[in-house]
Amino acid sequence: MIFTGVVLILGSCAIPDRKYSEELKHDIPVHQFTGDLDMYKSPSIETYGENANYNNNMGSRHPVAGTIPRGFMPYMYPNTNEGYMMAGDSLRNPYSNTPENLAKGADIYTKFCLHCHGTTGAGDGPVITNSNGKFPPPTSYIDGVSSGGGDMKDLPVGKMFHTITYGRNMMGSHASQITAEERWKVILHIQALINQGQRASAESGTDESETANEEETSAAVEAEAEEEQTETEENE
Numbered sequence: 001m002i003f004t005g006v007v008l009i010l011g012s013c014a015i016p017d018r019k020y021s022e023e024l025k026h027d028i029p030v031h032q033f034t035g036d037l038d039m040y041k042s043p044s045i046e047t048y049g050e051n052a053n054y055n056n057n058m059g060s061r062h063p064v065a066g067t068i069p070r071g072f073m074p075y076m077y078p079n080t081n082e083g084y085m086m087a088g089d090s091l092r093n094p095y096s097n098t099p100e101n102l103a104k105g106a107d108i109y110t111k112f113c114l115h116c117h118g119t120t121g122a123g124d125g126p127v128i129t130n131s132n133g134k135f136p137p138p139t140s141y142i143d144g145v146s147s148g149g150g151d152m153k154d155l156p157v158g159k160m161f162h163t164i165t166y167g168r169n170m171m172g173s174h175a176s177q178i179t180a181e182e183r184w185k186v187i188l189h190i191q192a193l194i195n196q197g198q199r200a201s202a203e204s205g206t207d208e209s210e211t212a213n214e215e216e217t218s219a220a221v222e223a224e225a226e227e228e229q230t231e232t233e234e235n236e
């Protein structure tokens with residue numbers, strides 16, 4: 001019953017002899033109630049729109065040369081060996097070893113560096129070990145020698161920052177992937193890895209002359225590494 005009623009009511013709208021005023025047809029604009037057309041079609045320059053006042057006809061302008069975005073700190077050292085050495089001599093890490101900073105650094109390392117540099121920084125990440133020798137391993141942070149000279153364990157933080165910013169030989173630039181702040185924090189993590197590696201070899205008394213008990217030694221290193229792993233997990 002209700003259904004029939006609805007059909008009847010709707011049907012009544014379509015009574016053929018009922019005529020609507022022509023003015024009520026919405027597709028034909030009849031009156032415009034504003035004083036002038038500008039209210040509808042604004043003459044102001046639209047964002048990213050056209051602007052005939054400029055040669056290239058574009059509304060957006062280039063920033064003035066040398067403009068620095070808010071919160072961005074330009075990196076002053078050029079991508080040259082001199083720049084690398086200068087960065088090494090003069091840059092200091094503005095972030096300290098707080099648990100938060102270290103945790104952030106470890107997170108960045110896991111996401112952007114571990115696949116090449118390896119969990120402990122020995123240069124044995126999965127990209128290297130699975131490449132069948134196609135990718136030469138990165139120098140070990142713990143006992144390697146930097147291609148720029150000096151032991152990796154003593155590598156100045158400025159050289160690290162420079163390398164992460166511009167890349168170095170087989171390592172690409174990470175400047176577009178991680179911010180300067182993240183670069184400094186991942187450096188804290190690298191230094192923590194260096195300290196861990198150093199402690200592990202010092203405590204196990206590794207020494208080239210002691211090859212006789214090599215097996216024992218590597219077992220001790222592994223045990224130590226495991227212990228440290230648990231320690232870090234507990235600290236997190």
Ligand code: HEC
Pocket residue numbers: 108109112113114115116117127136137138139146147148155159160163164168169170171172174178186187190
């Ligand atoms: C594609 C593999 C790869 C990735 C990813 C990678 N590295 Fe490297 N890294 C290398 C190689 C290879 C070297 C050795 C470069 C050389 O000196 O010839 C190196 C060297 C370094 C050095 C030593 C630079 C010096 O002055 O001797 C540091 C520090 C470093 N990497 C940090 C990082 C950090 C931090 C990340 C992550 C943000 C990272 N790397 C990601 C491959 C990689």
